Amino acid sequence: MNALPTNIDIAKARLPATYEQAKIALASCASIDECQDWANKAEALASYAKMADDDSLRTLADRIQARAVRRMGELLKTFNAQGRRSDEPIVGTHEKLSQREAADRAGLSPHQELQAVRVANVPQEKFEAAIEAPKPTTVTALAEMGKQIRAVPAESFKAATHAIGAVKRFNEFCAANDPATAPSSFTDPTRLARASNHMGRQCASHGPTK
Secondary structure, three states: OOOOOOOOOOOOOOOHHHHHHHHHHHHOOOOHHHHHHHHHHHHHHHHHHHHOOOHHHHHHHHHHHHHHHHHHHHHHOOEOOOOOEOOOOOOOOOOOOOHHHHHHHOOOOHHHHHHHHHHHHOOHHHHHHHHOOOOOOOHHHHHHHOOOOOOOOHHHHHHHHHHHHHHHHHHHHHHHOOOOOHHHHHOOHHHHHHHHHHHHHHHHHOOOOO
16 A cells, blocks of 8 residues: 655645645555544645645645545445445454444544545546646535435335325315314214324325335
């Protein structure tokens, strides 16, 4: 694995070679802690560049930070729900960590964890175009791009349609009947119990799916 540079010489940091070195190293980085450390260093460098009014240095730092956060998210995503690295074979006995536990050990807050995973969700081509633009997209904006849009299951859509229809029919009933006399139709306990049971069965059969 290519080791990440331990420091940046600010006088030379604007050189393309420095950025290329970081790109190669981050692409093969296998440590969440190391990626987080590099993201922090790049963020600090970007702050320095902003104060120094050095746009080229800030651009370089922003790009490195984005790549570090993305790689961190890629590593976090390898921890599945059972706490095992999904990219590793099951060999012998080893400690199992969930994604949250792995993030916590690296010193990441839940927000940082979610942000990194969302940045990693951005398709590669879109990510490259976003950070290689003259003004790189920020990590916050990249995370917005990576939000997963959850598809609505067909069963849930059918249940929602059924509920909307029921509400519409009730609306029509209210419009067609005198509100002063309509409530008398619901005073029969047997009819109320029958209606309640029917609603319960409908909710059970069209309940939410995970």
